[in-house]
Amino acid sequence: MANGELNVDRSALDQLLQKRFFIAPSFEIYGGIKGLYDFGPTGTALQQNLIGLWRQHFVIEEDMLEIDCSIITPSRVLETSGHVEKFADWMCRDTVSNDFLRADHLVEEVLEARLEGDALARGMAEVSIQADAAAKQAGAKKSKKKGGAAAPVRLDDEAADRFRGILAQIDNYDGAALGELIVKYDIRNPATGNAVTAPMPFNLMFGTSIGPTGALKGFLRPETAQGQFMNFSRLLEFNNQKMPFASAMIGRSFRNEISPRQGILRVREFTMAEVEHFVDPLNKAHPRFDEVAGLTLPLLPAARQLEEKTDPVFMTVGDAVGQGIVNNQTLGYFLGRIYLYLMKIGIRGDLLRFRQHMGNEMAHYACDCWDAEIKTTDGWIECVGCADRSAYDLTKHSEATNKKLVVQENLPEPLVYEKLVCVPNSKVFGPRLRRAAAAVERHLAALPEAELAALRDALVRDGRATVTLAGTAADGAHEITADMVAIEKQTITEHVRVYTPNVIEPSFGIGRILHALIEHSYSVRAGDGQRAVLGFNPLVAPFKCLVLPLSGNASFAKPLREVARRLRAAGVPARVDDTASASIGRRYARNDEIGTPFAITVDFQTAEDNTVTLRERDTTNQIRGPLQEMVEVVKSLVDGASTWSDVLGRYPLIDAVASDTEA
Amino acid sequence: MANGELNVDRSALDQLLQKRFFIAPSFEIYGGIKGLYDFGPTGTALQQNLIGLWRQHFVIEEDMLEIDCSIITPSRVLETSGHVEKFADWMCRDTVSNDFLRADHLVEEVLEARLEGDALARGMAEVSIQADAAAKQAGAKKSKKKGGAAAPVRLDDEAADRFRGILAQIDNYDGAALGELIVKYDIRNPATGNAVTAPMPFNLMFGTSIGPTGALKGFLRPETAQGQFMNFSRLLEFNNQKMPFASAMIGRSFRNEISPRQGILRVREFTMAEVEHFVDPLNKAHPRFDEVAGLTLPLLPAARQLEEKTDPVFMTVGDAVGQGIVNNQTLGYFLGRIYLYLMKIGIRGDLLRFRQHMGNEMAHYACDCWDAEIKTTDGWIECVGCADRSAYDLTKHSEATNKKLVVQENLPEPLVYEKLVCVPNSKVFGPRLRRAAAAVERHLAALPEAELAALRDALVRDGRATVTLAGTAADGAHEITADMVAIEKQTITEHVRVYTPNVIEPSFGIGRILHALIEHSYSVRAGDGQRAVLGFNPLVAPFKCLVLPLSGNASFAKPLREVARRLRAAGVPARVDDTASASIGRRYARNDEIGTPFAITVDFQTAEDNTVTLRERDTTNQIRGPLQEMVEVVKSLVDGASTWSDVLGRYPLIDAVASDTEA
Structure with missing residues (x-):
């Protein structure tokens, strides 16, 4: 097979996967439920082998703390994490049939069909190559078009370019922007030809209620990460208070997809393997970085995507971190480890790239993110995300619960330094300021050193000064006189440093990797009755x-x-x-x-x-x-x-x- | 440790399990959710080892077909299986506080407290031994009493005996019977002293809805079995149509317990490992029965429990099957294999028994069932069920979906036999009976051989006879004359036998086994600062x-x-x-x-x-x-x-x- 090319007859493969019971639609005898699949004996053994190698490669070789948490999650936890508010897709309703459609998929499908129709009208023979090129241009997870069989309608050149531009950044539109596209380009449900409503948000979590009263609302977890954050303090304790460290979890997660398609690539129930690597925000160096620094990876940074380029640059992990393309050593280390894992199981290196997220596309909790994307017959598929979630989750959960989720590190030597402090003279300060005294005292204690110095100078010079409070119970101007406070240097000695760790999160969709691996392993034996062969290496073979x-x-x-x-x-x-x-x-x-x-x-x-x-x-x-x-x-x-x-x-x-x- | 004795300081053990992060309450920083637990690094590794050994012992060594199915299950599947209607516990509401209580646990708790109070009043020193004996007498999963601290109130002898009798068969009462006990013995919520309502059924499945419309109702699976039944035909095909065979699944299941207690023994989310062994109902012999026939097991048959005996009889599997105590070889084979698995991981043989279910206690689908019960500080706990589900599930699902879930077996030699059949004479039969003809023909075709012979004799004797239809579109009496039908012996040749398999189901609660194993492995090192040791064998050690x-x-x-x-x-x-x-x-x-x-x-x-x-x-x-x-x-x-x-x-x-x- 030529470099970067994948030659798979998808419909023959899909038949084989059911015939040899890798997967089958769940509840098939009842007509099936979209987005739910069962793994048969071959699929289960293959999945178990991928999980076993993952456990060996990450948990065992990196001394990670593997844990196993509850799937059912009370609403409050997911309100804090932001999932209740933000974990949603935009959907439209067909105004006549009342079918629900995912808005971005709808726009994508219709515009791709129009581009295909344009190509047909221009009499280009190899329509499928053109469509593939358009999908490639889009640069992201694409699906085969289902509805909207392309009619040969020619577009003017400008419109065709605009459509390609929209497809290239389809992940970047929010609901309002998708709504504008739908109106502007008269996008309709391709299955019925009917108009659709404006996009509305649909939360992707499955809800349930816990216990007999019905009062305690919960959801099926959308990711395994939250359970790891919940247990941060116990994990740190188990690790004898040592940083950095990583926890890991392998388990089922759930997303109530609006209208699932693409076989097991976009499903409502799936097995994930996630690592949460907790790290000092001031030091994201990784002790084993040297082991991966020399690996060359295919990288597609955000800046390159903004230039509408979709071919990766090949760079060592060391260079990518050195040049600031990958933010830090720990992120770079995991990109390298992800690469090694995917190579070990048999993913083709020429069908793999690491794509950096662009701004709008990033999950609400992430501050930087790279996806390992694998090319399949459905285009480039996100199979592993590697996000720097910063201190987002631990900070939010700590605020919500009033529990400390921090690291307390004994400093090797006490930190001794001088600091300007303001000490009120209790005999005068309280009586003079009366009900405002407490608020003014807090205000003075929180003043930056420079402002405190300015206040001291004013008191020395004028004997009095005015401080102005805002956002307190004692807003307004208050006069301070020199006798009310002493502002002086004090020596501070700190023995402990307290901080909230940042989190680097490699997150694996096991089912997607499994599907990509099957496609990369598929071939047809030439001259031999066109028999299919799945060339799994012995490590992963069912x-x-x-x-x-x-x-x-x-x-x-x-x-x-x-x-x-x-x-x-x-x-x-x-x-x-x-x-x-x-x-x-x-x-x-x-x-x-x-x-x-x-x-x-x-x-x-x-x-x-x-x-x-x-x-x-x-x-x-x-x-x-x-x-x-x-x-x-x-x-x-x-x-x-x-x-x-x-x-x-x-x-x-x-x-x-x-x-x-x-x- | 003496035979059959367990000496565990449960509260010290519970502390150890949290300190060394075997388990911890889920969402603890949010106050926790009853019945949900997380496994820490030690608990996860221990669980993984139990699962790995299970997979080796059952799936690999017995060539089972392991599959992995969806957790979310559409309502229709669970309506067919009977779970929507029957998978419920009885609960009462506190009439003042509105707290919900599980009715059987309430009765149990209150009566046990009264027996304890009685023992106290009688001045018996070793109250705890007495309570333990009462629990033993009850013969089943018992919990430590929480509410209802025993007051020293003496019962008359007859009442005390009656209470013991009730406790011994507490699993045998339905809602109405529990309601009668509550009224008769003035059973109140021990936490508040308030009266409670009559027991009402509460379905134990967590509900959800699938997809954006909200119209498709589903549940989280209460067992992994249904996914295996759904895939029966694919599994049989994968096994090249050979019988008998077994499928297996390891995965999470869910039960919305009314008021969970007992730590990880009664939880709302748990990992199960289930085998569905499909077998010819006419031949439940097992090809490898000889390998277990000589094993001696501690058995507590139903008949022995009805005699209010709770000590097991020791018997070889071969004898138990030979004497009809265990219904068939396949059931006996799995009891032996379950025993060997539990011994391999380190369960103490002197704290294990196999108890047969009594009539009322059996699940709605089961026709015979044995539980492997393991003794813990919570009493005898059901850790493995081994049920003969007969053809219940496959028959029900087949009826509901109109799909054949059967085995078609080529007979080694065609089955040739003579059979009396009724052949209508089309020239006369139809015209004479007009609209009733089809119904009468079906009726005649379905007549048992003896009745058909009687009809033939009547026609020969009298030239005519009357047949009476009921439950058809042509109910009533219809006259048949000799010229209308020919009733004669025909030679039938059958090449294929078609049958619905029976299912033997060993079903393992991995969390319960894990907890029991920890208790059996716990000791305190004498003379050494009372240090706790968990003496896991190297196979299972985290x-x-x-x-x-x-x-x-x-x-x-x-x-x-x-x-x-x-x-x-x-x-x-x-x-x-x-x-x-x-x-x-x-x-x-x-x-x-x-x-x-x-x-x-x-x-x-x-x-x-x-x-x-x-x-x-x-x-x-x-x-x-x-x-x-x-x-x-x-x-x-x-x-x-x-x-x-x-x-x-x-x-x-x-x-x-x-x-x-x-x-």
Whole structure:
């Protein structure tokens, strides 16, 4: 496959995913519910492997504190976090059918259809390439157009350019702006041709009520982050008060999408893996930064997107942080670690980029954010977000609960410094100012040093001065005389530094990564009945080894059980396929479709000399060796202790007993 | 600890669990929500290990098809399954405070308090033993009484016996019966002394609505089973149409408890692991039954409970199935496998029993059910249910959706048999019966063979007969004459057998098992400052090895990193504790509290000869050896490849450099 190109027949792939039970619509026998999918045995095993490798790569290798919190979340927590107010999409209603449509998707779909129609009218042959280019131009997660089949209507050049410009920054429009576009360009529901209402906000959280009274409102969590913030103090304590540290959580989150589409890429229920790395705001250096500084990443900074460029620049993490393109070492460190994880599981490096969020697009809590976007048949898909949430969440929760969510650090040496302070003379200050005394005292205590010095000078010079309060219970001008206060230098000694940590948050959509990985692993074996193969590496493959008899002959049962038992004992997830009615070629083929990398076959020679054949999926090469040895070979291949070419050095290729094409 | 005894200071344990962050109340900084708990790093790792072993023991070793389905479930699915109508508890409202109380718990709590008061009044010293005995007598999940502190009021003997009898079958009362008890015995809210309303049903499912319209109602799943039933046909297809087979799911489920108590034993959100084993109703034999038939289990059959006995009988699985005490081999097989799993993770065999459900207590879908109950400080707790759900769910869902949820089995040989059939003579039958013809034909086709034979005889004898229809569009009597039908033997050949499988369901409450395991692992080290130790085996321990320097000396940093790196490379989850402010004894102690079985310590000798010490938690014994060797020893101990006594044979004990009591 050429660099940056993806050649997947999506409809054939979607069929394969259901046929081999990677995924299926939930509640399908009841007609299904949009945006809800079940993972079958292959999808579940693949997801478990992605999660296991994630846990190894992040939690274990980085000593993170993994926790597991409640999904049901009381409303108050999500009011504080801003989700009740701001976690919403804009939706329109079809004025006749009353169908709900997500406003940005509607505008996008209609304008893309018009551009396609324009391309058709201009007689360009390769319409699909053009549409793909338009999607690329848009630079973000795009979907295949569903409604609005393109009619060949030519646009004037200026309109076409304007549409492309709008699509390139579709994530940047708010409800009002989307409403203007809808009116200005007469955008209608493509499914019905009806006009739509002005966009209105729709909160994406699923609501529920907790307990028997119905009085306690709650939501299903929209992210796993809040549970980690809730437990900040306990986590810090568990970490023996040491900073920086990271917590992590893997679990289900929920978004009540307005009108889900794109298969498992935009769903109402999904598995996330999130890290909250708590860091000193004054020092976002990372102790292991050196380990990733030399990695070259494809970066698409915000500034480059504003220039309407969508091709990434290739830069080392070290340079990107050094030049201030990535804000700090910790953010850069995680971009590097995310990259390494995605490479390890088998995402194609030429179909990956890190895109910085532009202003309007940023979540309400974030102060900087990079998305790892992976190219799929649906365009570039955000699969991992890496945000600097600053001190937003901890500060808000602390204010709402009046609980301290801070780090108290003993200073290595006490901090000693001089400071100008204002000490009221209680004999005169209170009696003179009466009811205003407390407010004036607070005002004086809070004055910046320069203003306090000016006040001191005025009192020395004039014997009196006026202070003016605003926003207090004693607003207005108050006269202070020299006898009322002493303003003098004092020596302050601080032993403890108190601060609210900032949070760097790498946040992984496991289902999206899984889907992208399947597409990147998909190929069709040339000249072989167009059989599909999922080329998963052994680390992520749902099953590692297929075990099968050449045919239904009864003598094969015993060695077959022996192979299965030995693989089980070696901890190698395997599947037996002894379906007598299917030819061996057909059984190889259906296991290629679920991406099983190796197959051990028991045949007539097994009864004679206890040897079996071992087949590798991608080459379809086969070798033969003693049963027990072949199990050990599979084990070492699965563990990464050896490669297939190592193995070929030790065991010669054989002519397959059963043709691979005998399907 | 004596057989069957559990000596745990629950309040000290609860403190430890929060201090070492096994669990903590969710949203604690907001005051918490009853029945919702978060797992901290230790609790999460422990839970992950229980799940990993479960997956190994059930999914991998038994070739089950693990799937992962949606939590949000549309109402229609749960109407069919019976949950909308029947998944409810009875609750009462305090007539003054309006607090809600679960009716059975209220009755239980008040009667237990009266029995305690009676015991006090009778001057019995060991009240707690008496209360414990009462709880034991009740035979089921009991909680410590909260309200209703016992006043020393003597009951007459007959009343005390009656109360004990009620408690022994508290799970057997429905709402009306509980209401009668409340009136008869003047049961009031113990917290307020107020009267309560009659019990009313409260559905335990959390409701929500799906999508923007609000019209599509859904619930959070109350069990993972339904998702497995939804996918039955796909699973059967994935299994190449072979029966029997099992699916499995591990995931979160939800129950909106009326007034949760008992810590993590009765919560609103919990992780379950469920197996649905689909089996031929005519053949519930299990191919691997022999592997468990010899296991002796503590069984408490329903008949024994009706005799008010609560001590189990000890019986092999083979005998229990042979004598019909356990209904069939498959149910027996899973009781054996459940037992082996619980033993493997470290549940005490003397604190485990399998109790059969009594009639009223059975879930609405079950036809037989055994609970694995584990004794804790809260009494006997249901931790695993093992139910035969018969064909209930598949039949119901099939009826509701009009989809076939059946197995079609090619018969090894066609089934050939003779059968009496009624063939209408179309020339006469239709014209004579006119509008009633179709209904009469259906009626005749459905007649049992004996009735059809009687009709034939009547027609032969009398030339005519009368058939009477009911519940059709042509109700009433219809005359049939001999010329209208031919009733004759035909030879029927069937090639396929079609049936709805039965389902055997082992269902595990992971949180409950986790809590019971913690209690069974808890001890206090005698004569050692009363330090708590959690004696987890290495398989389940949250962390396997503690890595620590003797003190804060800078020279320890490098070998410390070396040990940590090598353990990580060996895949051994470890934690470093280099807190300079804590003595080594204190650091050992806090790792004993989280159950870390091994500790490697770097000391001054390490710099000289690169040796380290290795400490075992339960014995507090220490050995010394080369750094790399000690890591390998830990690896082999954690993998179960060697035991501590093996290791002591190879490395002599040393006097600990740092006293273990130096806390």
